[in-house]
Amino acid sequence: MAFVHQPLIAQIRRIRLLKIIAPISPSEFWGPLSCEIKTVNMESAPPYFALSYTWGDLGDPTYIIHINGGAYRVKKNLYHFLCYFRGDSRYHGTYLWIDQICINQSDLDERSYTVRFMPTIYWRSTCVITWLGIDTDTVAAALDFAATRSADALTVLLSNRYFTRLWIVQEVLLAREVHVLAGTVWLGFQDMEETAREQVDKMLYGVRNPSLYLLWDSIHNRQSRHLAQCIDRYSSNHCEKPQDRVYSLLGLVKPEEQLAIDYEKSVPEVFVDAVKVLARSHWRQHPYTRFSKEPPYITTFMSLAKNMGFAQQLDTLRKLTKEIYNTKPSAAWYQKVLQYLESSYGASYSHITDDDYDEEEEVQEEEEDGGYQYLSI
Template identity: 30%
Template sequence: MSERHAPFTYNFLKPGEIRLLYSSSSAKETVWSLRTSNLYSPQSGNEVAFDALSYTWGNLSDTFTFICDDQELQIHSNLKEALPYLARRRSWLPIWIDAICINQSDDVEKLAQVRMMHTIYSRASQVWVWLGCAPDDGEEAIALLARIAQVGKEVNGQSMEQFPRPTPESKGLPSLHSPVWPSVYQLIYNPWFFRLWIVQEAALAKCIRVFYGSNEIDWKVLGEAVDFGTELGYHMRDSDGQKPRTGDINNHNVFLIREVVQDPSLHVPWQHHLLRTLLLTLKSHRCSSPYDRVLGVLGFVADDQIEQIRLDDNPSLVDLYTRFGHSLLSSVGPSKSNWWAFFNMAPISEKLPRLPSWCPDFHALSSLGETPMNSLVSPIASNRYKGHIPYYASRGTSFAKQSSNLYELTVRGKTFDTVSRVYAKFPHASKFRAGGTSIEEFSNMLLDIRIWEKTLAEAILQAPTPSKDPTRDLQMSFDDNVPLKTTLDDYWRTLVGNLTERTDYTITCEMFHDFRRGLDAWAKYVKKLDWKIDSKL
């Protein structure tokens, strides 16, 4: 029978204090203890030295007993697995672990410690990343990462229509039937990349070290494998037609954001960085509490900057979102494209009661459809992202007015037109970007787009009432002398956002005509095949 211990009792933390976890290992066991330290010791004039851990909490329903200072704490499975490896890591320093070093039942302490996250992770001597226990072939998977990155770089930029596509073996990689690939995917698409809190933890670290069981992985090699590993699925096929797994490209956000934070030449005002980070992580990074959707990115700003957001010690969720949203919208201003990406997220049908109409419900958005990211601009200076030029409809200056009433947002600009009608948006946009649809599903999407465009053209260009030949009626609005509500040039340019200059070609009106003719030709072809989609013809 195991020895029973009293529940852990946390001491009260004074301003500037944190708890650090110490370990003492012998051949039989590891003894853990918590000690309180000030982040800056006025007695010695030296900063306290410590490490910090970055990891995912895992399944919150499973808890395990952890003995610390001869008392019981409850921890989750992922941390339980990590602790033996952390006790044997190559460091003599104590370590800061949020689940243990913060009293999770004290909301006031949690908020106070969250406000110190910027200092904790930026001052830590090393931040250890825990990716989980490695399988038996973990070392082989780690050894493959550099080659995966190299091959990904080689095939990146090649035409996706290239046939025959290279096989993994032709590029010096194992067959996709090799049992090592699941271990590779566990690394490249590890759940750690998609936890909201780890974004700031990795970005702020002076030195970052990655644990996969007892193995250590080079951060740069891991980043390149994550970045370019997705390319394998687009450009390679095994001998039987199987392709490598492709995943969410947002798993590379962790590396991109760290690059911005660590490179002084890429620095922007903290409000801009906070806004951009929120937009980058909203859909791709998970958190368990709706409060964490804001608290999980506050670690990017220093204590004095957090004061400008004017957060209460224990705010309600509505107050937290409102104060946070008001601070960003009134600081950045609508002359920046990210401002509009943020602002456009506010109007959704299901949001917190009493939340202002202009303020997004961040947690609700994280579980809904696609975030409006079309105007999101990232200043990352890597070669793969150069040439992304923001588009502005107006070069005039507009700004949001600071107000003492945090539930009110006043934006000053110039009224240049009035929105009189909103038309249906482009159908299936997210599915087209995701790819991987069947021929039947792809055909249905094309037919939906054809109906959408014809209806839109009829309404905007005031085409004649359709007869038995809708193709001919709509063609009249383009080719014949029919009075137009707006010009054809304005119409097709609006559909492409007036962004006609692409990397290696220019969109023209004739190309738009070809696009419409292609949709009509496809509809006739599908009708001949007698597929069960006649209702769209």
């Protein structure tokens, strides 16, 4: 009999929590895994740990565990975590929130609903466990770092593929406390921050490294930020679904730059949603100034297009962006983008109108000599 998720009631913010049943004896380390799962209200949930980890590749083997008596398949990396966590008697009876299990991944409505308040799930957790796996080099580096706080050991830890994953960014930055687990070795993420504090600015200079950006942000910038900054820093990280190039970052984004999470939307539709936010944010920050050079958010827009799978269409998309810095962004410009995406991908997204835009009627253009002239739109 297979385990079947019971529907969640979205209106009252319910989540599922998992508890691993302790083994009968230590010899059962790799033995059959049995778990219990229960549904709770978010506001009255018992203390729980939230897991941050890599799902693995599509071809990775899967393992059967049992949840409430029903069989359920999980990927190798998660199975390894469950076995190692079960083996630590200090945490017997601890509740866990794990996205691969606690979200019904086949239910698009539930996935959209849960991802919408996933930042709250991670923030409310007692701690977030960062699982680096059981790779020999990683475990050796963890042992070294635990003993010496060595910068070299930290460099090895930061090279773990975990730090290339997109979802882990908000999972770490939104957590109140983070603990790192590699094999049986526990580390404090704060210890990693302290070791990196003096070096991370130098290490980041001229280098686009997602693990270093994550450390820098965890040290210097845990406040909400602009969507463009999040895309520039992290959207090239690994994720399975192109929509998550945007959705996985929203927990870090300022309230005025949020967009609705809907996994029933196509990739082009989500892309255009993000472009609208980028354009609005730019003109909100620079309501009068027209730069003689390409506005920075155009570079962000093009980077996002490439990361979401529009690599073959970049030349055409770049031509469309001329409308942005030749005229004020308008429904007409967005319709040009949409017409192209619809013809290429069959997306239907026709409800953008000029009513969405309320910027001033005039903008100020920066001339090469530093003077300004007003342009009528």
